[in-house]
Amino acid sequence: MKRFALVCFLTALLAACSSGVKLDPASVEDRNTSALSTNADANGGTANATSETNIRSVDLSASNKDTAGPAGVERIVFFDYDSYSIKPEYQAVIEAHARFLKANANRKVNLEGNTDTRGGREYNLALGQKRAEAVRRALVLLGVSDNQLEAISFGMEKPLAMGNDEASFAKNRRTEFSYR
């Protein structure tokens, strides 16, 4: 109720600023709609005069630029067979991502756990989740805020390597950092 009153007030203000628009319920809605579409235009990148309607435009394209995460840092952590703990050689990678996430508190990352291509799909989804959770826990222990992290699993569904040999299996047992 409070928000609606605020919207009405602001709209009345806007109506007063423009020329000749009567303030009645219908035009409140119209004003709102046109304000929204103006916003949408801004997001689409067309040059537009926001000053008239006093709307602060939000440009999403900026956040599309940097989904790569920390530059020069490995995005994939590999796991041994039937193992869900992080090997010592990946500790530095985890620490680098943790530093980045702590320095950029507005950035979020999906931790995508995977398994090799042997076994049942749903059970492998759960095993992949364990690999994603292992990385999540490690990041949280290093001070990263949990709300920047989402641990999910692809199970055996997105293999990097398609072969039926140990080398391919090893390439698929992994957690990937997927920055949003």
Added chain:
Amino acid sequence: MDRVLLRASQGVSQWVSQWSKPLWLAVFWLMALPAWAQFRVEVTGVGLTQIPIALTAFKGEDPTQRVSQIVQADLERSGQFKSVDASTPGVLDETSRIDTALWRSRSADDVVVGSVTKLADGRFDVRYRLVDSVRGDELLAQSFVVPAPDLRLVSHKIADAIYEKLTGVRGVFSTRIAYVTKQAGKFNLWVADADGQNAQSALTSPEPIISPAWSPNGRQLAYVSFESRKPVVYVHDVATGKRRLVANFKGSNSAPAWSPDGKQIALTLTRDGGSQLFLIDAQNGGDAKRLIQSNGIDTEPTFSADGQFLYFVSDRGGSPQIYRLPLAGGAPERVTFSSSYSISPSVSPDGRWLAYIARVNGNFKLYVMDLANNVANAVTDTSADERPSFAPNGRLIVYATQIQGREALMTTTLDGKIKARLSGQSGDIHEPHWAPFKTP
């Protein structure tokens, strides 16, 4: 010399006149062979007690889609029937007098005759009679009027009626199966007839689809989709294509299973950390209620048809095994012991049998367990079996596997004796699920 030639030529002409009629029949049969071969179901194995039945060609049936052939394939696939030679010198139909002596001489217990007639309005009048060839009694006589697209369906309905009449068990030939294929980087969720034919795509996606599960009324499919780069659960109405996102909690959402009354869906969520079992309202989504707790992975829930038990997979004991939770209350009880890795449970509708996949010496094999005594038997000789699903009459199991390196959709009788390979879409075939009998 002339006499030898004359006698030889007489012999030849005698031979020709003696064999001309069968020769012509053979030529005609060979010409028809390709169309017939198209519908030949790959059925292997020998069953213990099979009813010998003669499915004669229906008068007027389309040679490229023979009603009698579809019926024959259905009955053979059930494992409970054996086709005997049904060829006759003339064409029979449902009005023909049945020569019981002929059929007894071919060891047939029963014979089916019928006809397909195109009507003026373009529809088809399909009629048949099932006759007991031992006593000559008429057991069934039915007629249908259907549009052309429903000729396959009416063939399946005829097979159902014959099957039920002679075995006392409801037929599943008019039911459907769902399965997923991956081909050229695209994933499809197919809905096909129980013989694998007539597949239609319910969903096409560039990202994986897994774990399709039919609702109890046979109208909706729940499944896991990775289209938004994380596993989430949809409920999808197959007739309209309308779908609802019912589980998108933090983390992974998967393994949907409908309660027998269709009101709830059990599923695996990782929102509290680790894969655990929850219940959500099937129609309204909303919040999820935690079912049980464990320190390991709990997944692949499946309800018994009477709603008494929830079977599921858990590695709380150190390795994935199948457990049974009494829904009225009590602790889960372990059900599988013979392998160090048992997953993907499916319970028969009568609650007597459990089908599942066990890893044995690195191979993934379909097992069927008698729940009365927990004795389990391997029922295949393949080594990459996946996700079994019982037919709604509990007499067959559908599963995916690889045969000589090629993906295959298979059905088997519970004793493993009769197997049939279903015609399926090309590509990697996975995750079959047998639809229930459709409720009106």
